[in-house]
Amino acid sequence: MAALGDECEAVIEAGADWIHFDVMDNHYVPNLTFGPPVCASLAKRLARSYPDVPIDVHLMCEPVDDLIRGFADAGAASITFHPEATRHVDRSLALARDLGCKTGLVFNPATSLEWLKYVLDKIDIIQIMSVNPGFGGQSFIDESLGKIAEAREIIDTVVAGTDREIRIEVDGGVKIDNIAQIADAGADTFVAGSAIFGQDDYARIIDQMKNAVGRD
Ligand SMILES: O=C(CO)[C@H](O)[C@H](O)COP(=O)(O)O
Numbered sequence: 001m002a003a004l005g006d007e008c009e010a011v012i013e014a015g016a017d018w019i020h021f022d023v024m025d026n027h028y029v030p031n032l033t034f035g036p037p038v039c040a041s042l043a044k045r046l047a048r049s050y051p052d053v054p055i056d057v058h059l060m061c062e063p064v065d066d067l068i069r070g071f072a073d074a075g076a077a078s079i080t081f082h083p084e085a086t087r088h089v090d091r092s093l094a095l096a097r098d099l100g101c102k103t104g105l106v107f108n109p110a111t112s113l114e115w116l117k118y119v120l121d122k123i124d125i126i127q128i129m130s131v132n133p134g135f136g137g138q139s140f141i142d143e144s145l146g147k148i149a150e151a152r153e154i155i156d157t158v159v160a161g162t163d164r165e166i167r168i169e170v171d172g173g174v175k176i177d178n179i180a181q182i183a184d185a186g187a188d189t190f191v192a193g194s195a196i197f198g199q200d201d202y203a204r205i206i207d208q209m210k211n212a213v214g215r216d
């Protein structure tokens, strides 16, 4: 836990705007990570020095409702989940919202954006998986670019002229050499794991990524 906190503080110091917290349950995905108590300790630690940095919880778990309650209580700013992983998508989104979190649906490479059709009003984040969920360090699936563009079109059609903000977050295989293309397709929020962790100089990588998408 100390190492997780240190690493999160190091990437924040290096310029990361959010902490993306991958929750895997060895059921929905074949891997196992952390539960709400680890998130609660991290949130408590970050609140001391970085109160404005949100923890973005990505649930790769099935079912989701109890974990939505647990992570909302643990200090998650946003909670995203996979629509196939809950019986009642609308109810799970409403639950996360009612508990004060931003909400989002996550779309695997082969999952259609059709799920958005009747719940867009309950969504703050459309998260496009550009790898199959369960592991860091995989290669970006190029077909995701078309889906990002499709999500951008949906947002531009539905949200244009309103004061709502829906983000398009891309998760998996985001690197310095593809981030500009991902942004051009319509993404505005980028998850980077292996591109940063394990490198010597986090700030240099994050700067390069931000420069590539025209952000400071
Ligand atoms: O949800 C995930 C995998 O299921 C991760 O967020 C994602 O893979 C990030 O790691 P990397 O940047 O190394 O692909």
Ligand SMILES: [Fe+2]
Pocket: 020, 021, 022, 058, 171, 191
């Ligand atoms: Fe993730």
